[in-house]
Amino acid sequence: xxxxxxxxxxxxxxxxxxxxxxxxxxxxxxxxxxxxxxxxxxxxxxxxxxxxxxxxxxxxxxxxxxxxxxxxxxxxxxxxxxxxxxxxxxxxxxxxxxxxxxxxxxxxxxxxxxxxxxxxxxxxxxxxxxxxxxxxxxxxxxxxxxxxxxxxxxxxxxxxxxxxxxxxxxxxxxxxxxxxxxxxxxxxxxxxxxxxxxxxxxxxxxxxxxxxxxxxxxxxxxxxxxxxxxxxxxxxxxxxxxxxxxxxxxxxxxxxxxxxxxxxxxxxxx
Amino acid sequence: xxxxxxxxxxxxxxxxxxxxxxxxxxxxxxxxxxxxxxxxxxxxxxxxxxxxxxxxxxxxxxxxxxxxxxxxxxxxxxxxxxxxxxxxxxxxxxxxxxxxxxxxxxxxxxxxxxxxxxxxxxxxxxxxxxxxxxxxxxxxxxxxxxxxxxxxxxxxxxxxxxxxxxxxxxxxxxxxxxxxxxxxxxxxxxxxxxxxxxxxxxxxxxxxxxxxxxxxxxxxxxxxxxxxxxxxxxxxxxxxxxxxxxxxxxxxxxxxxxxxxxxxxxxxxxxxxxxxxxxxxxxxxxxxx
Numbered sequence: 001x002x003x004x005x006x007x008x009x010x011x012x013x014x015x016x017x018x019x020x021x022x023x024x025x026x027x028x029x030x031x032x033x034x035x036x037x038x039x040x041x042x043x044x045x046x047x048x049x050x051x052x053x054x055x056x057x058x059x060x061x062x063x064x065x066x067x068x069x070x071x072x073x074x075x076x077x078x079x080x081x082x083x084x085x086x087x088x089x090x091x092x093x094x095x096x097x098x099x100x101x102x103x104x105x106x107x108x109x110x111x112x113x114x115x116x117x118x119x120x121x122x123x124x125x126x127x128x129x130x131x132x133x134x135x136x137x138x139x140x141x142x143x144x145x146x147x148x149x150x151x152x153x154x155x156x157x158x159x160x161x162x163x164x165x166x167x168x169x170x171x172x173x174x175x176x177x178x179x180x181x182x183x184x185x186x187x188x189x190x191x192x193x194x195x196x197x198x199x200x201x202x203x204x205x206x207x208x209x210x211x212x213x214x215x216x217x218x219x220x221x222x223x224x225x226x227x228x229x230x231x232x233x234x235x236x237x238x239x240x241x242x243x244x245x246x247x248x249x250x251x252x253x254x255x256x257x258x259x260x261x262x263x264x265x266x267x268x269x270x
Numbered sequence: 271x272x273x274x275x276x277x278x279x280x281x282x283x284x285x286x287x288x289x290x291x292x293x294x295x296x297x298x299x300x301x302x303x304x305x306x307x308x309x310x311x312x313x314x315x316x317x318x319x320x321x322x323x324x325x326x327x328x329x330x331x332x333x334x335x336x337x338x339x340x341x342x343x344x345x346x347x348x349x350x351x352x353x354x355x356x357x358x359x360x361x362x363x364x365x366x367x368x369x370x371x372x373x374x375x376x377x378x379x380x381x382x383x384x385x386x387x388x389x390x391x392x393x394x395x396x397x398x399x400x401x402x403x404x405x406x407x408x409x410x411x412x413x414x415x416x417x418x419x420x421x422x423x424x425x426x427x428x429x430x431x432x433x434x435x436x437x438x439x440x441x442x443x444x445x446x447x448x449x450x451x452x453x454x455x456x457x458x459x460x461x462x463x464x465x466x467x468x469x470x471x472x473x474x475x476x477x478x479x480x481x482x483x484x485x486x487x488x489x490x491x492x493x494x495x496x497x498x499x500x501x502x503x504x505x506x507x508x509x510x511x512x513x514x515x516x517x518x519x520x521x522x523x524x525x526x527x528x529x530x531x532x533x534x535x536x537x538x539x540x541x542x543x544x545x546x547x548x549x550x551x552x553x554x555x556x557x558x559x
Contacts, residue, residue, distance in 0.1 A: 006362070010370060013359050017373045020388045020432065021380065023399050027391065038409045040397045085285035088278035095275075100282060102549075107293040109545045111493045113517040114534040117303065117527065118296025141292035144285050173277040202381035204496040205514075209522060220383040224500050234391060241384045248379040256372040259379075263437070264444035 021245065028238035035235045050235035051243070060240050062215070063222035067244075069132050070207075070218055071200035074139040078196045079189060081140065082147030087177045089148065090155035091163065101152070108145030112205045120209060130213040138206055143196045150195070150265045154188035155181060191262035194255055198248060219244040297538065303531035310525050321532035331533075333508055334516045341427060341512060342491040348431045349487050350480060353438025358472075360439065361446045378436040386500030389429040390416065419509040422502050426510050429497050434490070438483040445479025446472070478551075485548040492541050513537045 027035060031047040054060040088094055089101055119138050120129070128134035158181065166176045182189070204220040211217045217225075223244060226237050252259065304321055308314045325331050360371050377385065392399045395414035405411040415421045449472065457467050495514040498504060504511035504519075514537060521530025 006364070009359055010364070013356060014370060014373045016432070017376050017436070020385075020392055021376060023392060024384075024388045027397075035397070038396060038412075039402050039407045040399065081284045081288065084281045088281045092274055092278040094278040094282075100286060103294075104285070104289055106545070107289050109489055109541055110293060110297055111514060111534065111537040111541055112495070113493075113514045113521075113530075114300045114538040115293055115296040116518075117521055117531055117534065118299040119292055121299075122291070122296070137288070138292045141288045144289055148285060173274050174281075177281075198379060202383075204381070204383050204499075205518075208499075209518075220381050220496070223381075223387060224383050224496070234394075234397065237387060238391065241387050245380050245384050248381070249376060252375045252379045253369075253372050256368060256375060259375060260371065260440055260443070263440050 021249075024238045024241050027234065028242045030235065032235060050239040053233075054236045054239040054243065058227065058236060058240070060222065060243060063217060063219045063240075064243065066132070066211075066216055067201055067218040070135050070139065071197050073132065073136045074143065074200040075193050075197045077136060077140045078143045078147050079193050082144055082151055082192065083182065083185070083189060085144075086148050086151030086155055087181055088173070090152045091181075092173060101148075104145050104148055108142070108149075112142075116206060116209055119206070123210060129210055130216050132216065134210050135207060135218070138210075139200045139203060142203075142206075143199050146199070147192045147196060150192050150262055151185065151188055153265050154185055158184055187258070191258045191265075194251060194259060195262050198251065201248065300531045300534050300538070303528055304535045306528040308526075308528035308531075314528075317528070321529045322536075324529065325532050325536060330508055330511070331516065334511045334513055335536075337423065337509065337511060338492065338494075338513045340423070341430070341494060342488055345427045345430045345434075345491050345494075346484060346487045348427070349435045349438045350442075350484050352431060352435040353442055353483060354476075354480065356435060356439035357442035357446055361443055374436045374439060376436075377433050378440075380433070382433060382496040383500055385429060385433045386497045389425065389432070389497075390501050393425055416502055417506055419506055422506060422510050426494075426497055426501060429501065430491070430494060433497075434487060438487055441483040441486065442476060442479050445476045448479075449475045481551055482548070485544055485551065488544045489541050489548070492537055492544070513540075 026042070026044045028050050029044040029046050029048070030041070031045050031049055034041055034045050034047075035050075085104075089097060115138075123129050123134045123137075126134075128137070162180050162184070163176055166180050171179060201218075202220060203218075204224065207218045207221045208224065211221055214222075214225075223237070223240050226233070226240060305316060305318060306314050307317045307320070356374055360367065360374055364370075380388075391397070393401075393415040395401065395412050395417070398412070398415070400415065401409075401412040404413075413421070415425055453471050453475075454467060457471055462470065493514055494512050495518065498510055498512050498515045502510040504515055513533060517530050517533035517537065519530075520526045520533060524530075
């Protein structure tokens with residue numbers, strides 16, 4: 001009896017979590033005839049016309065490419081700069097250590113709306129509106145707090161005898177970081193990279209305002225501004241939504257454990 | 271020693287520079303700009319706190335503030351409740367737990383824009399799944415959920431709850447994992463049943479994790495934007511407008527840079543209050559342990 005109830009609960013949890021995605025996936029696999037049926041049919045006829053239309057007519061792969069470039073570059077930059085900063089913040093004696101850490105953390109809590117005006121005007125001045133770096137730079141700033149938070153808490157856990165033996169061997173702080181910490185921290189660096197990538201892949205607010213030229217827009221903007229003022233082309237839109245989501249579903253399925261440990265790293269260690 | 275300090279500063283410098291240029295300096299500018307009338311049609315003039323006076327007297331603005339607060343309170347409360355439920359389930363040991371955990375993570379991983387599109391379609395008045403569930407083949411009764419005030423508000427809140435409960439669940443799960451198993455053993459020997467164990471052990475020991483999840487979710491809820499942009503654009507009649515969307519409308523499509531900045535400062539202050547509470551809570555936790 002208990003077992004039956006628990007199984008029902010599990011099924012409910014899974015349906016709650018993936019149900020809406022299944023419905024949009026279902027919709028994307030219908031043909032233009034079945035999608036217009038009322039009441040809506042539950043079983044799709046497994047057509048790929050909408051995917052073909054999203055890719056060919058709406059040139060949707062362009063958005064995928066832009067998202068891949070922006071999210072990829074953001075990940076590289078945030079992880080690199082974040083690792084450099086996290087090492088001294090965790091291991092070296094320096095004045096202002098706590099101050100810098102709290103300032104960086106506070107930065108992650110600011111609302112995007114309070115930042116976007118200044119960022120927009122700065123990018124305008126630098127001629128970086130509607131360019132990939134114009135999005136990568138603010139994304140790096142917005143994800144650095146997360147990267148520094150996870151990496152600092154990880155670096156703190158590494159036993160100091162590793163560090164001491166490197167010192168005895170005559171390594172300076174830079175060499176110690178590079179030879180000892182970076183290899184040991186590889187899993188944490190990887191976790192950070194996944195979270196930053198997902199953030200940059202999904203971000204909408206800055207992308208909407210900085211990328212007004214469709215040629216450089218990322219996936220979320222492409223989907224939000226999907227053509228169709230009066231009639232929403234639901235089939236193509238559903239296919240586009242599925243294309244934007246599949247990489248994330250794969251990431252989550254493969255790296256579930258890492259993502260959970262990364263997200264809770266800050267919370268557990270307080 | 272001196273060289274260590276120099277190396278430390280050199281390593282931290284790029285991060286501090288990027289954050290200062292792209293986050294801190296824009297915040298300061300927002301505060302300053304909020305004191306000006308700054309539109310393309312007239313010269314930039316200093317007007318003191320006039321923008322804030324408008325913000326608290328204009329009925330569209332106050333309606334927006336009202337719904338933002340409703341949204342923040344209702345959605346975070348629901349997210350914590352559902353997150354707690356999810357966390358309790360994925361904390362249990364059972365076959366296929368990894369897959370269930372991955373499924374729970376899916377709403378968190380899905381782009382918010384996509385979540386908005388999904389729910390808009392789920393609630394569609396012609397082909398929506400929600401109508402199919404409520405009215406079956408009786409298509410004449412299908413409802414345009416996003417067209418009336420309260421159902422549209424519920425839809426925005428519901429979509430956010432669906433999207434972010436899993437994040438709350440993960441923070442609470444981390445709390446659950448830190449409760450030692452022998453506490454439950456001891457309670458079991460004393461004859462406490464599952465309900466008693468939950469209220470006497472689990473819930474009190476989860477309090478810090480729940481508080482943390484609550485505050486994190488609250489701060490994030492103040493920043494809601496994409497769901498509103500995709501699902502309703504603030505309609506019907508501004509009933510689903512939220513501060514971040516309102517500020518965006520003023521600052522960008524309407525080009526009222528000064529007034530938009532005042533809106534953004536208000537969001538900032540609201541979040542800062544929650545953040546201060548959060549930081550205090552976390553600090554006390556460190557001292558306790």
